[in-house]
Each structure stands twice: as structure tokens, then as C-alpha cells.
Amino acid sequence: MANLIAILAGVLCLFMGVVVISAKNPMHAVIALVANFVGLGVLFLLLHAEFLAVIEVIVYAGAVMVLFLFVVALLMAGTRAPQESRGKNLPGQVPLALAVTGVFAALVVFALAVRTVLVAPPPSTTDFGSITNFGRALFTTYLLPFELTALVLLAAVIGVVFLARER
Amino acid sequence: MALTVGIDIGKALLVIIFLQAAFGYLTLIERKLLGRFQLRPGPNRAGPFGLLQPLADGVKLLFKEEIIPAGVDRFVFLIAPMLSLLGALMAFAVIPFGSPVHIFGRLVPLQIAGPSLSLLYVFAVASLGVYGIVLGGWSSQNKYGLLGGLRSSAQIISYELAMGLSVIGVLLAAGSADLNQIVSAQTREWFVFPQIVGFIVYFICAIAETNRAPFDLPEAEQELVAGYHTEYTGMKFAMFFMAEYINMITVSALATTLFLGGWHGPAILPSYLWFLIKVAIFLFVFVWLRATLPRLRYDRLMAFGWKVLLPVALLNAIGTAAWVALVHP
Amino acid sequence: MLTLYLPIVIYFTISLLVCFGIMGASRVIGRPKRQQSVAKLQPYESGIVPEVQLGPKFSIKFYLVAMLFLIFDVEAVSFYPWAVLMRQLRLYGLAEMGLFILVLGIGYAYVWKRGGFQWDR
Numbered sequence: 001m002a003n004l005i006a007i008l009a010g011v012l013c014l015f016m017g018v019v020v021i022s023a024k025n026p027m028h029a030v031i032a033l034v035a036n037f038v039g040l041g042v043l044f045l046l047l048h049a050e051f052l053a054v055i056e057v058i059v060y061a062g063a064v065m066v067l068f069l070f071v072v073a074l075l076m077a078g079t080r081a082p083q084e085s086r087g088k089n090l091p092g093q094v095p096l097a098l099a100v101t102g103v104f105a106a107l108v109v110f111a112l113a114v115r116t117v118l119v120a121p122p123p124s125t126t127d128f129g130s131i132t133n134f135g136r137a138l139f140t141t142y143l144l145p146f147e148l149t150a151l152v153l154l155a156a157v158i159g160v161v162f163l164a165r166e167r
Numbered sequence: 168m169a170l171t172v173g174i175d176i177g178k179a180l181l182v183i184i185f186l187q188a189a190f191g192y193l194t195l196i197e198r199k200l201l202g203r204f205q206l207r208p209g210p211n212r213a214g215p216f217g218l219l220q221p222l223a224d225g226v227k228l229l230f231k232e233e234i235i236p237a238g239v240d241r242f243v244f245l246i247a248p249m250l251s252l253l254g255a256l257m258a259f260a261v262i263p264f265g266s267p268v269h270i271f272g273r274l275v276p277l278q279i280a281g282p283s284l285s286l287l288y289v290f291a292v293a294s295l296g297v298y299g300i301v302l303g304g305w306s307s308q309n310k311y312g313l314l315g316g317l318r319s320s321a322q323i324i325s326y327e328l329a330m331g332l333s334v335i336g337v338l339l340a341a342g343s344a345d346l347n348q349i350v351s352a353q354t355r356e357w358f359v360f361p362q363i364v365g366f367i368v369y370f371i372c373a374i375a376e377t378n379r380a381p382f383d384l385p386e387a388e389q390e391l392v393a394g395y396h397t398e399y400t401g402m403k404f405a406m407f408f409m410a411e412y413i414n415m416i417t418v419s420a421l422a423t424t425l426f427l428g429g430w431h432g433p434a435i436l437p438s439y440l441w442f443l444i445k446v447a448i449f450l451f452v453f454v455w456l457r458a459t460l461p462r463l464r465y466d467r468l469m470a471f472g473w474k475v476l477l478p479v480a481l482l483n484a485i486g487t488a489a490w491v492a493l494v495h496p
Numbered sequence: 497m498l499t500l501y502l503p504i505v506i507y508f509t510i511s512l513l514v515c516f517g518i519m520g521a522s523r524v525i526g527r528p529k530r531q532q533s534v535a536k537l538q539p540y541e542s543g544i545v546p547e548v549q550l551g552p553k554f555s556i557k558f559y560l561v562a563m564l565f566l567i568f569d570v571e572a573v574s575f576y577p578w579a580v581l582m583r584q585l586r587l588y589g590l591a592e593m594g595l596f597i598l599v600l601g602i603g604y605a606y607v608w609k610r611g612g613f614q615w616d617r
Contacts, residue, residue: 005505027243027305034298041291045501054287055573062294063569066324067562069298073305073317074554131284131344135577139585143592146574150599156567157603161610164560172506179507183514233526237537249515256511260504280503287576309539321558324565331572338579397540402522406515466615469561473613477568478604484575485597491582492590 006046013039026072030065037061049129174270178279182259190412191221197454204458231401236307239398243306248403251299251410258292258417261285263347265430265439277430277439278347285346286338289421290331293376297323299410300378304395315394318384318465323376325472330372332480336365336487337425350429359426364483366426368476370449373418375472377411380457384465419449557615564607571600 016039019032037060044053127133138146195210195217202209210217235244262285265277282288297320304316338344340361341352352358359366375382391397396407423429423445432441463471574596582589607613 001502025240027240027302031243031246031298031302034295038295050282050284051287051577054284054291057291058287058294059566059570059573062291062297063324063566066297066301066320067559067566069301070317070320070558070562073301073313074558131287131577131580135581136584138574138577139581139589139592147592147595147599149574150571150596153567153571154599154603157564157600157607160560160563160567161607161612164556164563164612165610175503175506176510179503179510182507183510229522229525231522231526232528233522234528234532234536236539237534245519249519252515252518253511256514257504257508260507279507280500282500282504307539310541312539317554317558321561325561328565328568328572331569332575335575335579338576339582342580342583344576344580401526402518406518469615470613473564474608481597484579485593488579488582488590488593492586495583 002046006043009039009042009046012036013043027069030068030072033068034061034065037065044129047129048127051129051131051134053129170271170273174275175279178275182279183256186256186259186413186416187409189416190409191225193412193416193450194224194408195220196450197457200451200454201458204455225405228401228405233403234398234400236309236398239308240306243302244398245403247299247303247306248399248406248410249299250302251296252406252413254292254296254299255410255413255417258289258296259413259420260292261288261346262417262420262424263350263429264420264442265437276347281345281347283343283345286334286344286349286425289417290327294327296410296414299407300395303399303407307395307398309398311391312395312397315391315397318391319378319395322378322382322384322468322472325469326372326375326382326476329368329472329476329480330376332477332484333365333368333372334425335480335484336362339484339487339491346424346429350424350431353428354431357426357428357431362426362483362487364479365487366422368480368483369425370422370452371476372472373422374453374456375468377414377418377453379411379415379453381460381462382468383457383462384468415450415453416446419446419453422449555615560612564612567603568600571596 013036016032016036020029020036023029023032037056041053041056041061044050044056198220199209199217210220213219213223235241260279261281263276263278263281267274267276269275300323301316301320304312304314304319307313337349337358340358341349343349343352349358374380378384396404399407420442423442427445430438430442432438432444436444575593578585578589578593585592
């Protein structure tokens with residue numbers, strides 16, 4: 001059962017990822033990306049990372065994508081028929097894309113070949129990613145990065161206000 | 168295994184049918200109550216006391232001509248009402264609506280699913296609910312629709328923050344994000360008493376999240392016709408409507424679970440009836456507020472969320488945390 | 497743990513079927529009987545024929561709210577594990593979250609001061 005759901009979620013993620021980059025209409029790309037994040041949440045859940053799964057949906061699907069949606073909705077407002085823009089290819093775009101895909105495919109094959117070394121053993125306990133364990137790690141072992149996050153967020157807040165200032 | 172899945176399917180069907188029926192009769196009760204508040208009888212033609220009114224409305228909406236305006240993005244236009252309704256239905260999935268009962272000799276919890284992060288699950292699903300509204304408003308190529316959708320999503324995300332922080336006090340007091348454990352932590356004392364501030368902030372945010380009066384800016388008739396669902400007809404309009412009312416039921420049910428002791432109550436009534444009564448009280452307050460309060464101005468609404476509710480919720484969380492750290496055994 | 501989520505999958509499937517069922521029913525029953533006129537398919541803007549197209553002239557505040565929401569949402573999310581663990585962390589937890597809130601409080605005060613929460617400015 002878990003395997004079936006993992007395959008379904010994985011296929012959903014891949015398909016939506018392809019839609020994100022191939023959709024002509026940016027709004028469709030946004031919707032596909034939301035679906036992609038929800039699929040990723042399901043995959044996290046199947047890896048026993050319960051808290052991360054919820055965070056994935058709340059922060060990425062629910063907050064980051066709202067911002068994307070605002071930008072797309074406001075920029076596209078007024079275009080009666082959604083633009084079907086067929087931009088010209090950049091010089092050397094196709095060979096470069098093929099090369100990068102080749103490297104990536106080679107990496108995947110390599111990783112699969114030596115997975116006994118590279119892949120961490122699956123978590124032994126099912127509460128591995130529970131909110132308690134997550135919190136314990138965050139507030140004891142990784143306390144410094146957590147506090148530094150506050151500084152990063154502070155910089156982001158100031159940046160946002162600066163961007164939106166009256167000119 | 169087969170029995171477990173069978174019970175799961177049965178519970179899912181029961182909840183969906185119940186939510187649909189509750190939606191229908193909630194619209195009737197709301198119109199009846201609004202009528203009484205305004206010294207008129209309300210709908211009373213269809214059946215005795217107008218009891219068949221929801222049915223008549225449903226049939227009427229089903230037979231309405233389906234109009235898709237010219238030049239809309241059909242895919243987005245059609246998916247938006249479905250997203251709204253799906254989000255509303257899914258959010259209810261983890262709410263425990265009664266003490267466990269015996270069916271076929273096994274103990275079945277009255278809850279569709281009880282994962283340990285059930286409270287955060289509700290927030291995760293609720294954070295997706297905004298898409299139906301903003302996509303519906305955007306895709307209908309209508310000025311009012313777009314404005315309504317954007318206003319509504321800006322309002323929902325602003326109040327979502329304060330809502331998320333207002334329940335921190337409950338998490339602290341219960342020491343768990345599992346709704347079942349939160350309910351059992353309230354056996355002796357309901358959290359509404361120690362967490363009165365959190366409760367008030369939560370309920371105000373809940374009204375704003377469901378786009379109800381006095382925060383019903385997205386559908387401000389006088390300025391925006393009907394906001395994001397101006398261009399929707401028939402059942403597609405009904406689905407947005409359904410989503411709004413089911414969301415009302417869900418936030419009321421969550422308020423009951425978090426602050427009013429969930430399904431706990433004296434044993435003279437079964438637990439699910441206690442739950443129903445508490446939810447009904449919240450729903451009555453929703454209608455009462457609609458009949459009483461005028462709509463807020465948009466700038467005041469946003470300022471209220473960011474400048475009042477957010478800091479109050481945060482202070483409440485810190486205060487409760489200090490209490491847990493210093494006083495709690 | 498995963499079996500706890502299985503009923504949600506079942507519930508989701510049924511909910512999805514209900515949504516498609518309603519859409520399908522309204523499509524079959526509500527199919528327009530005759531050719532629809534141009535006026536009928538126009539957006540409804542209080543009976544006035546839409547003349548001015550929607551332009552990308554929207555308040556920057558919408559972006560501002562979305563970005564601030566994103567930042568403060570990341571902050572709010574870190575409160576949940578902290579709240580659940582508070583009984584173990586005690587004063588230590590209070591101090592570390594106090595520092596976190598202090599830094600973000602500076603950001604909050606800055607936004608307030610610059611009128612970021614003021615919709616009419």
C-alpha cells in the first residue's frame with residue numbers, strides 16, 4: 001500500500017514538474033507547482049518525516065505559492081486570452097540542456113549503482129520525524145542555526161519593506 | 168483489514184453526507200434567523216416551516232444553465248470551485264466528533280483519521296483553501312472577480328498568521344499537537360478559561376478565514392457585486408457556497424475541540440450530541456454577528472489583523488509558555 | 497504511523513469523486529439549450545459593457561502582504577515544535593525563543609514604523 005502511494009505521489013511530482021516548465025500559461029505552471037509540493041509532502045510522510053511533510057504544505061504550497069500566484073495574477077490581469085508566448089530559443093540552449101540532462105542521468109545511475117555506500121539506512125523508528133524529535137533536534141543540537149534563521153528572516157523583512165517603499 | 172477499510176469508507180461517506188446536509192440546513196437556519204432578527208418570518212413556503220427550502224434551492228441550482236464566460240481560462244475556471252470544496256471537506260478529516268464507539272465488536276474512534284499532527288494537518292489543508300478563491304476570481308476575467316479574489320486571499324493569509332499563533336497556547340497547555348490528546352487534556356478544565364485570549368483571537372480569525380460578516384469583504388455586494396464568484400452559475404456557484412459553509416462548520420468544530428473540551432460533557436447525552444450542540448452554538452454566533460455588525464473597511468481590516476491580533480496572539484503564546492516553564496508541574 | 501493516514505486517502509478519494517460528481521451532474525443537466533448570445537457571455541460588470549481592460553495597476557501592498565506573510569509564517573511554524581516540547585525545555589526554551597522573538601520583533605517594529613501594515617499609505 002505504502003509503495004503504491006509512493007509511486008503515485010512520485011509520478012504526480014514528476015508530471016507536475018514537467019508541466020511547470022512546459023506550461024505556456026504561467027498560471028497553469030503555478031497550479032502545477034502547488035500540486036508538486038503537495039506530492040512532495042506525501043513523499044516526506046512516507047519517509048516518516050511527519051512534521052516536515054506538514055511544513056512542506058504549509059510553507060511552500062500555502063505561503064510561497066500564494067506570493068507566486070499574486071505576481072502572476074496581477075501581471076497577467078487584463079490579457080483577455082492568456083498569452084501563448086513562444087519565445088525564441090537561446091543560442092546553444094538545446095545542446096546545453098541535453099548535456100545537463102546527461103550529467104544528471106549519469107549521477108542517478110551512479111547513485112543507484114553504489115547506493116549501499118551512499119544511501120543512509122532507513123529510520124529504525126517510526127517516530128523519527130515526529131514533531132517532538134524534530135523540535136528536540138532544532139532546539140538543542142541545531143540551536144545556533146535556528147537563532148541565525150531569525151537574523152536571515154530579519155534581513156528578509158527589511159528587504160521586503162525596502163522593495164515596497166514609495167519612490 | 169477488509170473490515171477496517173469498510174469502516175473507514177463508511178465513516179468517510181457518513182461525514183461527507185452529514186456535511187452536505189448540514190450545509191443545506193445551515194443556509195435555511197441562517198435565513199430563518201436573519202429573518203427573525205429583522206422581524207420577518209424568513210423562508211416559510213417550501214414545506215412546513217420552509218423545511219424543504221434547501222432541497223428546492225439545490226434542485227433550482229442544479230437545473231440552472233451552465234454559463235462559462237467568453238475568454239476565460241476554462242481549466243482554471245472549472246478547477247477553482249472543486250479546489251474550494253475539496254479543501255473544505257478535507258479539513259474536517261481529523262476532527263474527533265465523539266468518544267470512540269463499539270461497532271462489530273471493535274472500538275472505532277469517531278474521527279476519520281487521527282494522526283499525531285492532526286492540528287497542523289488542519290492548518291495545512293486550510294492554507295490550501297485560498298487557491299480556490301483566488302483562482303476563481305482570477306480566471307473569470309472580471310474586474311470584480313479579480314479584486315474580490317485578491318482581497319480575499321490577502322485577508323485570509325493575514326488572519327491565518329494570527330490564527331496559527333492563537334492556538335500555540337493550547338499546544339503548550341496540552342503538550343501535544345494531537346487533537347485527541349488535546350481533547351483528553353480538557354477532561355477537568357476546558358481550555359477556554361485559561362486560554363480566553365487565545366480563544367477570542369482564534370474566533371475572530373476564524374470569522375475572517377471563512378469570509379463571514381463583518382469580514383466579508385471579498386463579497387462586499389455594494390462594491391464588488393459578488394466578488395470572486397460573480398461569474399459562476401448553477402452548481403459551480405453552489406460549490407463555493409458549500410465550501411464557505413463547510414469551512415464555517417470546520418472552524419467551529421476546531422474551536423470546540425481546542426477550547427470547549429471537544430466532545431466532553433455530562434453523560435446524560437451521548438458525546439457526539441454534546442459536540443454537535445457546541446458546534447451549533449458557534450454557528451449561531453456566526454449568524455448573530457452577521458445580523459449585528461456592519462462590514463469593516465478594508466484598510467482597517469488589514470491593520471486590525473497585523474497590528475492587533477498578531478501581537479496579542481504572540482504575547483498570549485509567550486505568557487502561556489512562561490507559565491508552563493515556571494509554574495506547571 | 498502511516499496506517500493512521502490511510503483513512504485520509506480513502507476520504508480524499510471519495511471527496512474527489514463527490515466534487516467530480518457535482519461538476520458532471522451540473523454539466524449534463526445544465527447544458528445550455530440554445531446558442532448563447534455574445535452579451536450573455538460577457539463578464540458581468542453591473543450591466544455596463546466592459547470598456548476598460550484590466551490593467552496591471554494593482555497596489556504593491558498585495559505583494560507586500562504576501563511577502564510578509566511568507567516570512568512570518570516561517571517564524572510561526574517554528575513555534576509548534578517549541579510549544580509541544582516546552583515541558584521539557586522549560587527556562588532554556590523560554591530563553592531561546594525569547595531571543596528568536598526579539599530579533600523578529602525588531603523586524604516587526606521596523607515594518608510597523610515604515611507603514612508596512614498601513615493599507616491606505
